């Protein structure tokens with residue numbers, strides 16, 4: 373599996389909002405005054421999704437404002453968790469295969485599947501199912517989001533993933 377390497381990380385001041393019930397208001401976002409988890413939250417109506425992680429910024433569209441307070445918080449936690457996931461993965465370049473195995477497993481493609489007919493004998497599946505081409509990154513991101521939103525849910529799904537993230541978050545934020 374390809375190793376995930378990214379050196380830039382601007383995630384500096386997350387304790388201010390991580391774990392609290394705060395979500396920036398629409399006014400704060402439209403005025404350019406919003407941050408979440410240390411990242412500026414910027415209004416970009418042209419993006420097709422509700423939100424996007426731009427490494428050093430989170431972009432949100434009009435769709436973002438249609439969600440409830442807790443829905444918006446979940447989206448922002450997910451986008452911030454992408455930066456934390458990058459850091460976490462960078463820490464595990466030395467034990468990459470073992471690390472990855474707690475979040476994503478290689479499975480045999482069923483003989484009846486289209487993938488098998490196309491010549492693919494295996495596929496990768498994350499803790500939360502097959503969530504696309506970048507699924508290790510999305511899986512660790514989703515696991516960190518669940519750690520923030522519903523830690524017992526993550527623990528039930530995978531004790532190992534929980535303890536890796538718990539150790540990381542405790543150290544990262546002096547929890």
Ligand SMILES: [Zn+2]
Nearest residue numbers: 450454510513
């Ligand atoms: Zn994502």
